[in-house]
Amino acid sequence: MTPTETFSVRVKPFNDTLMAEAQQRLDRLTKPLGSLGRLEELAKQLAAILGTVRPTIQEKVIITMAADHGVTDEGVSAYPKVVTPQMVLNFLRGGAAINVFARAVGARMIVVDIGVAAELPAHPQLVSRKIGYGTKNMASGPAMTRAEASAATQAGMEIVEEAIRQGATVIGTGDMGIGNTTASSAIVAAMTGEDLRLVTGRGTGVDDAAYAKKITAIQRALEINHPNPSDPLDVLAKVGGFEIAGLAGVILGGAQQSRPVVIDGFISGAAALIAAALEPGVRPYLIAAHRSQEPGHRIILERLGLRPLLELDLRLGEGTGAALAMPLLEAACKMLSEMATFDEARVSEQSGTQTNL
Amino acid sequence: MTPTETFSVRVKPFNDTLMAEAQQRLDRLTKPLGSLGRLEELAKQLAAILGTVRPTIQEKVIITMAADHGVTDEGVSAYPKVVTPQMVLNFLRGGAAINVFARAVGARMIVVDIGVAAELPAHPQLVSRKIGYGTKNMASGPAMTRAEASAATQAGMEIVEEAIRQGATVIGTGDMGIGNTTASSAIVAAMTGEDLRLVTGRGTGVDDAAYAKKITAIQRALEINHPNPSDPLDVLAKVGGFEIAGLAGVILGGAQQSRPVVIDGFISGAAALIAAALEPGVRPYLIAAHRSQEPGHRIILERLGLRPLLELDLRLGEGTGAALAMPLLEAACKMLSEMATFDEARVSEQSGTQTNL
Numbered sequence: 001m002t003p004t005e006t007f008s009v010r011v012k013p014f015n016d017t018l019m020a021e022a023q024q025r026l027d028r029l030t031k032p033l034g035s036l037g038r039l040e041e042l043a044k045q046l047a048a049i050l051g052t053v054r055p056t057i058q059e060k061v062i063i064t065m066a067a068d069h070g071v072t073d074e075g076v077s078a079y080p081k082v083v084t085p086q087m088v089l090n091f092l093r094g095g096a097a098i099n100v101f102a103r104a105v106g107a108r109m110i111v112v113d114i115g116v117a118a119e120l121p122a123h124p125q126l127v128s129r130k131i132g133y134g135t136k137n138m139a140s141g142p143a144m145t146r147a148e149a150s151a152a153t154q155a156g157m158e159i160v161e162e163a164i165r166q167g168a169t170v171i172g173t174g175d176m177g178i179g180n181t182t183a184s185s186a187i188v189a190a191m192t193g194e195d196l197r198l199v200t201g202r203g204t205g206v207d208d209a210a211y212a213k214k215i216t217a218i219q220r221a222l223e224i225n226h227p228n229p230s231d232p233l234d235v236l237a238k239v240g241g242f243e244i245a246g247l248a249g250v251i252l253g254g255a256q257q258s259r260p261v262v263i264d265g266f267i268s269g270a271a272a273l274i275a276a277a278l279e280p281g282v283r284p285y286l287i288a289a290h291r292s293q294e295p296g297h298r299i300i301l302e303r304l305g306l307r308p309l310l311e312l313d314l315r316l317g318e319g320t321g322a323a324l325a326m327p328l329l330e331a332a333c334k335m336l337s338e339m340a341t342f343d344e345a346r347v348s349e350q351s352g353t354q355t356n357l
Numbered sequence: 358m359t360p361t362e363t364f365s366v367r368v369k370p371f372n373d374t375l376m377a378e379a380q381q382r383l384d385r386l387t388k389p390l391g392s393l394g395r396l397e398e399l400a401k402q403l404a405a406i407l408g409t410v411r412p413t414i415q416e417k418v419i420i421t422m423a424a425d426h427g428v429t430d431e432g433v434s435a436y437p438k439v440v441t442p443q444m445v446l447n448f449l450r451g452g453a454a455i456n457v458f459a460r461a462v463g464a465r466m467i468v469v470d471i472g473v474a475a476e477l478p479a480h481p482q483l484v485s486r487k488i489g490y491g492t493k494n495m496a497s498g499p500a501m502t503r504a505e506a507s508a509a510t511q512a513g514m515e516i517v518e519e520a521i522r523q524g525a526t527v528i529g530t531g532d533m534g535i536g537n538t539t540a541s542s543a544i545v546a547a548m549t550g551e552d553l554r555l556v557t558g559r560g561t562g563v564d565d566a567a568y569a570k571k572i573t574a575i576q577r578a579l580e581i582n583h584p585n586p587s588d589p590l591d592v593l594a595k596v597g598g599f600e601i602a603g604l605a606g607v608i609l610g611g612a613q614q615s616r617p618v619v620i621d622g623f624i625s626g627a628a629a630l631i632a633a634a635l636e637p638g639v640r641p642y643l644i645a646a647h648r649s650q651e652p653g654h655r656i657i658l659e660r661l662g663l664r665p666l667l668e669l670d671l672r673l674g675e676g677t678g679a680a681l682a683m684p685l686l687e688a689a690c691k692m693l694s695e696m697a698t699f700d701e702a703r704v705s706e707q708s709g710t711q712t713n714l
Contacts, residue, residue: 030447031454032435032561036677037650037670078389078707086704090387095697097388103695104688204389205707293394311668312685313394320393327684328669331461338460340452347443350435350562 007154011255011281015048022047028341033350036335038309042287043332049260049285050169054337060107060326061168062319063159063250064091064098067115067242068134069179070143074217076182078204081134084178085118091176091318092123098174098318105326107172109319112159114152115242129155131242138186138221142238149237149245156249157256164257170329171254172289173247174319175267178204181294184270186218186239188296190227191273192303199296201266201315232277240274247271252278255285260329264322265292265314269300276304287329290314290321364511368612368638372405379404385698390707393692395666399644400689406617406642407526411694417464417683418525419676420516420607421448421455424472424599425491426536427500431574433539435561438491441535442475448533448675449480455531455675462683464529466676469516471509472599486512488599495543495578499595506594506602513606514613521614527686528611529646530604531676532624535561538651541627543575543596545653547584548630549660556653558623558672589634597631604628609635612642617686621679622649622671626657633661644686647671647678 022044027033034040046055066088072081090096091111094103102109112127113120117134120126131152135143144152160171177183181203188199200215218239225238236245248271254261255275263272263286276283288306291297293315301308309325342349379401384390391397403412423445429438447453448468451460459466469484470477474491477483488509492500501509517528534540538560545556553575559568575596582595593602605628611618612632620629620643633640645663648654650672658665666682699706 029454030444030452031673035561035671035673036454037672039669039671039681080705083705086702087387090697090702090704093697093702095387095695095702097386097393097692097696100691100695101688104691105684204392309669312396312666314392314396315394316388316392324396324685324688327462328681331458331681334457334461335454338452338457339454340447340450345443345447345450345452347447348437348440 007150007157009252009256009279011279012258014284018048018051018053019044022053022336025053025336029339030342030345030347039332039335042328043336046260046329046333047336049258051258055333056337057169057330057333059167060170061110061163062098062102062107062172062174062323063110063112063163064174064176064319065112065114065243065246066176068117069177069183069241070135070137071139071182071217072179073137074139074213075210076214076217077178078206078210079178081117081178084176085116085120087176088113088116088120092125096318097316097320098323101320101323105323107323107326110163112246114155114246127159135241138225138239139217142225143240144237146233146237149233149240152242152245153249156246157253160250160253161257164259170260170262171250172262172319172322172326173250173264173268174322175243175247175317177241177243180241180243180267182214182218183239183241183244184267185296186221187235187270187273188299189218190222190235190239191229191277192299194299199299201294201296232274236274244271248275251275251282255282260287261285262287262289262322262325264289264319265317266294266297267317269297272304273300289325364507364514366609366613366636368636369615371641375405375408375410376401379410379693382410382693386696387699387702387704396689396692399685400693403617403686403690404693406615408615412690413694414526414687414690416524417527418467418520419455419459419464419529419531419680420467420469420520421531421533421676422469422471422600422603423533425474426534426540426598427492427494428496428539428574429536430494431496431570432567433571433574434535435563435567436535438474438535441533442473442477444533445470445473445477449482453675454673454677455680458677458680462680464680464683467520469603471512471603484516492598495582495596496574499582500597501594503590503594506590506597509599509602510606513603514610517607517610518614521616525616527617527619528607529619529676529679529683530607530621530625531679532600532604532674534598534600537598537600537624539571539574540596540598540601541624542653543578544592544627544630545656546575547579547592547596548586548634549656551656556656558651558653589631593631601628605632608632608639612639617644618642619644619646619679619682621646621676622674623651623654624674626654629661630657646682
């Protein structure tokens with residue numbers, strides 16, 4: 001069975017012609033050539049993805065997926081497992097950082113229970129797609145079955161497709177799950193072969209003793225399960241998490257529907273690493289929101305060839321970095337659609353030897 | 358005469374107590390300790406400046422000052438001098454990058470003619486405080502008189518004070534002036550003693566021949582005028598510009614009125630260097646929006662001890678970087694005022710040895 005047999009993904013080839021057309025338009029706008037730097041690169045990417053040199057963002061959506069992790073039995077986190085459902089309730093009441101930032105930037109938030117180890121009350125803002133009550137402890141066996149990993153990924157694809165049907169122009173990813181930096185570090189180690197200490201950080205802020213337990217747990221998970229890096233779904237199942245699988249699905253589904261996907265931090269990055277391994281065509285649809293304090297995030301960004309928009313030393317997750325990056329996407333689109341050209345504004349063009357304006 | 362005799366500046370000492378109170382509140386919010394990184398530092402700074410642990414931004418204002426530079430006679434720019442008034446008209450019609458970004462982030466823009474070398478039509482959006490029709494060519498004598506530098510600085514202070522009276526919570530700085538990277542490089546060289554080639558970039562995009570002329574012009578300006586680095590007003594007068602002096606005034610006035618001042622790029626940075634030399638107390642009121650592609654900007658930021666919020670390789674000026682940074686200031690304020698505490702959200706706190714939550 002090839003990894004993608006369980007769900008079909010068809011990502012359109014990236015539209016290089018529109019990139020070039022957007023570049024031509026950028027060079028006619030009233031500013032020195034290239035003077036808006038990385039925002040011009042972002043504008044071209046958004047034009048190509050959204051299929052127009054004057055893209056507009058109608059709706060920004062952050063999809064935050066929550067799940068629990070059996071590996072917390074190993075004492076790898078600074079917070080008790082019960083914090084996962086408690087934080088989901090905090091999301092539903094609007095009191096978490098992601099709620100505040102999503103409101104601040106005008107993004108709609110979709111909260112998904114994809115595997116929280118608790119019964120959550122029905123709530124109009126909560127999408128319930130529970131694959132299980134947390135993963136199993138990967139330090140003593142596979143975190144999930146291959147079928148569970150596939151189902152979680154499929155759920156993510158369906159959720160993002162529904163969000164796009166309802167009008168989402170841009171998708172941001174987010175996560176909540178005590179223990180999920182441990183799973184993400186294991187994924188990065190398995191997929192890249194990098195040294196465990198280089199890809200493992202202190203997550204929510206563990207002390208030295210818990211950090212040692214975290215390293216040991218990941219080491220055992222890799223030894224016991226032998227995740228196969230050339231089979232991303234195998235890695236996802238053995239050392240991943242329900243929310244990571246779900247987010248991989250969000251990324252695949254977003255790219256398939258020709259939407260820019262703003263990748264939050266380390267957990268979302270691990271999901272992106274899996275998604276890009278399953279379908280390399282997703283890569284040009286990805287926008288890295290920020291560079292996390294988690295050391296493994298740098299390695300993910302390098303592997304994916306992504307340069308983050310923000311470097312704010314965040315390490316919270318939830319989609320907070322993705323939300324904070326959204327205004328830059330809007331500014332990039334508006335640059336293309338609202339700025340005057342030299343002709344329109346009757347501004348003189350560059351003199352001297354550079355005549356390529 | 359001491360440099361500040363010509364205008365009185367009284368900046369309140371920074372409120373360290375409020376910084377500490379804001380830190381306490383941040384540590385009660387539902388997130389791992391310190392996990393919002395530099396946004397937490399920004400939140401504390403805003404709390405201290407605005408005098409409350411729950412700061413709110415009522416109005417964001419970008420003050421963009423335009424002026425011309427006699428040194429353009431030396432062939433230092435890629436654009437003809439006439440672009441300065443043309444771009445001011447573009448600002449007034451709403452077609453420039455700064456208009457687009459200011460609208461995108463909900464900031465009000467104040468356009469000031471502080472020394473454009475052309476008659477500009479009266480316009481409700483244009484503040485006319487013309488000190489002269491462009492500076493003189495600093496490569497053959499002082500750019501301005503000391504009285505002119507002082508008057509331009511005073512004008513900036515008055516304009517920002519009026520903006521604050523009208524409700525501005527946060528001030529962003531911006532500039533327009535063909536030739537003003539040449540003046541800014543001269544200021545940085547004079548104030549820091551750094552090598553001219555380290556502080557001089559290609560501005561709007563000059564070719565090698567014009568870059569050589571730019572270096573020569575600055576060299577001559579420094580040799581002929583002998584600006585005195587221990588007398589910032591002397592530096593400003595001899596090798597500065599009207600808009601740079603005006604922006605120094607905006608920075609001094611903003612800090613004096615206890616407002617955060619978001620410093621745009623290289624030109625605004627040169628103004629901040631002057632302002633901080635005139636009154637070191639302004640330093641904690643400054644927020645560096647971004648790191649410009651202009652090489653001298655890095656040196657300014659180091660001297661002022663500022664780490665920029667954004668690194669987007671911008672080199673446009675106008676206040677574009679300041680506008681793009683505004684959503685981060687709003688997110689930082691809303692984090693303090695809108696996020697739930699662990700108690701309010703009934704979320705369990707950190708376990709293990711770290712009990713300082």
